[in-house]
Structure formats: structure tokens, C-alpha cells
Amino acid sequence: MVNCSVWEYATENSTVYFMKDGSVVKRPKLDRSRFDKDSSPEYLRSDNCMLRKLEALDFVPNVREFGRDAKGLFLHLEGFSGMNLMDWYGNNGWSFPIKAMPFLVTLCERYHKIHENGVVHRDVNMRNVYVIGGDVFNNDPGILDFGFSNLDYLASISDGITWCDPDFVSPEQAHRYVDSDIRSDIYSIGALMYLLFARRPVFRHNDGDIGFVEMSKAEKDIEVMKMHYQVVPVPLNQRVSVGDDLNTSVMKCLEKSPDDRFQTADELKSALAKVRF
Template sequence: MGSVYKAEQPAMNRMVAIKILHPKLANRKDLTSRFRREARAMSQLTHPNTVKVFMYGELEEDGSLYIVMEFLEGRNLNQTVRKEGPMAIERAIPVLVQVCGALHEAHEMGIVHRDLKPENIFLCSQGGLKDYPKVLDFGLAKVTERQMRPGSIILTQEGMVFGTPEFMSPEQAQGKTLDARSDIYSLASILYEVLTGKLPFNAKTPMEYIQKHVMEPPIPLNERVPGKTFPPGLGEVIAKALAKKPEDRFQTAAEFAHALAAFGEPGSERALPLPSSPQASPPAPPVANPSANTLRAPTRSGPGAGLLIGVAAACLVLGVVIAVVAMKFLVK
């Protein structure tokens, strides 16, 4: 399906990750042009909690698209929760507040993630922080159709609806045009799961999740885990972010961040380059058109699932030296 290579860039004295997409995507001119446009936008994102993109292009040999980004060590949020259990509030809130900062910058540039989920939030150690989040794959998921969970399904090859049912906003589930408020809904679903170990709805199939996102209110946070209590007001903040109508949610990631920061450690807001008193403003112009997307099954993956560690001895003309570790994406 695709490969990610760990590589060394001697001139910059740094390790990088090189993602090479499947050659068959090169035959879709609409996808390649979208990839270039979105990769260019990603390369302009400078927030420290967004994975850095250094370069991108096309391989001469077979037309495969590639993207070179910073190399990260750690594990994603899904792996962390599966291994350690639900996070304590004082740990989870600072992580999500920083993610809001990354989203705020992207939204200001008109970039909507469209596939926020725990697997796309990577925790590493940086700047003295153990849980330093990096948001992955801004806008790329729509064209790559990669890193699916085990049991993933593709309903169509053309005109697909892309997303992960567990974390999909109601408007995304209905194939509507998306803006920043869709990402806010998805992020609230992630926070709900991180705090409780459960999703806001009880469902077993993709269609059940979609139906409940559109039709049913989420299970209140304070009722999700018997015997577990949360600070007064936190459930209301999450419920607002999970509102069915975009206009009833927080209108910007900055607003959501400031609301959450009140429940985190003192000073957690300092991680965000956001206004001290965020004002409700019109959401950034949408860049997500509902014309194409992929639907995934809700089966959760365990730590490292979907990755096969192998050995690569190839050299690519990318101005970097390929190391001997390659990770092959598998869809079971």
C-alpha cells in the first residue's frame, strides 16, 4: 500500500521520515494535484505541535508521490490509552490544548484535517515534556487512504466519503462540506475516549456510528463510567463541542482550548499561541469537499498493529540517505 522510511539527511544532521505513496495514485491526476496543493499548505504550517514537512515531490521512476517530514519517536494516543488506560484529566487536558493550537493555525490557513483520531496524534518527548503531541497527516488522509485500522473497508473507489466513523462529525457523516468546526467535534470525541476509555456512543458497526453521530445525543461524560467523576463543567464543555449543529459548538479551536485549559494544570494555556480572550469568529473557509472520502470500520488497533518492521537497502534521489528500516503499511 505504501512505505515509510527512516532516513538520514547528512547536510542537516537530522533524521527524517519519508512516506512514499502507492504508485497507483499517480494515475489519478485529481489526487496528485490535490496532494501537491495540500502538501504545500502543510509545509507552511509552523506550529510546534504539527509534524514538520520538509519537502515533497514525485519519484521519476514510477511517478510515486513522496513527502519528507520530521522523524518522531514515541507512540500515538490510541496506543497510549490502550496500554495505560484512560488518562488522568491533568495529563489529558494539556495534550488536547496543545493539539488545539496546531488546529488553530491550520484552520486560520483554511486547512481542515478531516480525519482526526487518536492514531493521528503522536506523543513524543520534547522540550522537557513527556507528552508532547504532534498532529499528523493534515489533509493527506483524503488522498492517501492509508494507515487504516484492521478491518478497514472501502465502500467505493470513486466519490468516496473519507473519515473514521467513531470520530466523524455529523456533517461529515452526511457528506456535507466541512470547516474547522468539524475538526472540533472530532477532537472532542477523542478527548471523551481518552478520559473514559469509551466512545460517546454505543455502536458496533460503521453505519451505527454514523447514525448516532447524526441522530442521537452523546452519552453524558459523567454517566459513561460508573463510579468515576469529573470536574463540574467539563462534561458541559465536551457536550458543547459535540453539538450536532456546527453553529452550536465552539466556533474556533482557540475557544475550545481556552475552555479546556480551565480544567488542566495551571499554565497549560501557555502552550498555545492563541488570543488571550478568543472571540467567536467565522470558521475558516472550507477546503474539504465531500466529493471523495473513505469509510473505515470501527475496529481498534493495538500497539503497533498494521505495521511490519522490515529492512530496506534502497537509495532514493531525495537528498537524503535511506536507512535500513522500513515500515510497510498493511490493511488486514
């Protein structure tokens, strides 16, 4: 595993700087009305707290230092070389080969280890899964961004609103973060797999016969979140040709009731390990 240093800076107006191998990118202040991640100093504090709980795991970033300097509050991480899963997916023609199923099996195994450490991610999405080394066939997923794992932080910002990616949010998480447990992550993993194979998310804002004309980004996100707890998803095998075993596993993840899903990521891992490819 090849690592690299990453610095994240948060100033009081939520501007964040990322520095990798000497490069610097300035991210403008985020518009919270768009359900983007709140990259505030509080988010960095929360991420630091959760990462330290997981410091024994080599597939999450390791905190080298957390502090403040002239630029503002910073979190210095030992990150990974490679790219996030969304970038890998785009670079490979928006296609995920069934022969790369071991990558997803390992991803579930690693989420199980996170859950065993008492942490629920609550922000599983394509950008928070990392393809370490840049090749899914290396079977080495990394997992990033644990700021939303901290319920105290979520209570301070949510005001009843979900801030994670609407394409992957579980029904219960769309209502109240406090009600989400490890089975919420399992739903989100299912949504991630659905997108990988179907080449589209489980729900789109214009899937329903509602007659949308023009909608803001926030309005579209709200409609998608409503669908996660109101609309039964189209089975994966009606979107794309996949085997019954994969379709059954993905759709079980996407059950509305947490009690009807796989109860642990280890159960999901075992099911995916049996998928024929």
C-alpha cells in the same frame, strides 16, 4: 523536539512504504469499502499541498522533498520521535490522567493555529495526534495527515462517502465534506477527549437496540456514522466520574449543530484551561 526522517511511497496500486530510521514496512493495498484512508498517489499530493501551507508550524511534519523515483511517488518528511496518541493510550492501560489536561489544552491551541492558516483538518483522530517524545506530560502534541484537508481531493474520491475514522466524524462531515468547517474539527476533538476519558468512543455500532447479529466492518462504520447525526450521546459524566467543567466542555463539542459548539479551537482551549485537576 527530536525529529526523524520519514519516507512515504505510493505506487499506482496504492501500496505505501514507510521508512523510519532504516526500517521498512510495506502496507498492502487498502480496501476502500472499509472506510480506511486512501493512501494513493493523489492522497500524497494532497498531503504535500496542505503541509506546505503549514510549513511555518513546528508541530506538523516538514516536507523535505516530494517527487518520484524508481519505487514510485514519494513524500519525504521530517517527522517526530515518539508515538501516536492511540499507541500511547494503549501502552498506558487505556487511561488518560486528568493531570495531563495541559496536553489537550496545547492540542487545541495548535489546532487554532492550523485554522488560522486557512486549513481544516477533517481527519482528527487518535492516530493523527502525535505524542512527541512519547510522554504526554511533555505537553508537546504533533498533528499529522492533512490529505483530507484538500476539498478538491475529497471531491475526487468521496462519491458521497466519508473516508475518515467513523469514531470521530462530525454529523455534517458524515453527510458532505464540503459543508464542514473548523467546527467539524472541534466536534472531532470532543470525540477524541470522550474516548480518552470514557475508554470507549462516543458511539458503538451496537449501542442502539437494533438487534445486530453479524455485520461487516463497513456496515458497522455506517451505523456509527448515522449515530453521529441521529443519536444524542450519553453525557461523559454518565460513563465516567469527571468534573462538571470537563463534562460540559466535551459535550458542547459534541453538539449536533455546529452553531451550538465552541466556535473556535481557541474558545475550547480557554474552557479546558479552566478544568480543575
